[in-house]
Amino acid sequence: MKFHTLAYSLLLLPVLVAPAVAAQYAQPPAAAPAGPPGGKEAPDTPLAKDMHKIGAAIKKLRLQIKDSVSNESSLGLVAEIRAAAVAASTETPAFAADQPPEKRADFVADFQSDMKEFIGKVDALAAALKANDNAAAVDGLKALIAAEKEGHKEFRKPRPQ
Numbered sequence: 001m002k003f004h005t006l007a008y009s010l011l012l013l014p015v016l017v018a019p020a021v022a023a024q025y026a027q028p029p030a031a032a033p034a035g036p037p038g039g040k041e042a043p044d045t046p047l048a049k050d051m052h053k054i055g056a057a058i059k060k061l062r063l064q065i066k067d068s069v070s071n072e073s074s075l076g077l078v079a080e081i082r083a084a085a086v087a088a089s090t091e092t093p094a095f096a097a098d099q100p101p102e103k104r105a106d107f108v109a110d111f112q113s114d115m116k117e118f119i120g121k122v123d124a125l126a127a128a129l130k131a132n133d134n135a136a137a138v139d140g141l142k143a144l145i146a147a148e149k150e151g152h153k154e155f156r157k158p159r160p161q
Helices: 002-025 046-064 068-088 094-098 101-130 134-155
Strands: none
Touching: 046 068, 046 134, 068 101, 068 134, 094 101, 101 134
16 A cells, blocks of 8 residues: 555656646746837837828728728828828938038938928828728828838938938
């Protein structure tokens, strides 16, 4: 009888001790990365916040622009883009501070002019959606995305390498 008790005790010992040993050597959970997902920095200026709103709305719009059933929702997103673009057109890019003083005013004026052209493209996109011309709306969205990329090349402060 004593042999069976000893044998069962030895068999149960690893089952009882294993959780305590595992907890002792467990790695602490990794801390969540600071800031938004994707490693991007959080917007910290009014212009960056407006540009973030534009980018987020464009991402959503890309998913539904082809579907005419979603045109009301798409028009809402286009309205968000337009409102953020209008607000952004009155801001000064942070990269302006890095421009030579004699070119800074022209840099800001060029930025504001580009934003007005961007707003015109947003209005054309809205008109296409209102007319239920989703093929033209897709082309309008492509034009917006191209204008966004070109504007970022010219007016966004280069990221450190």
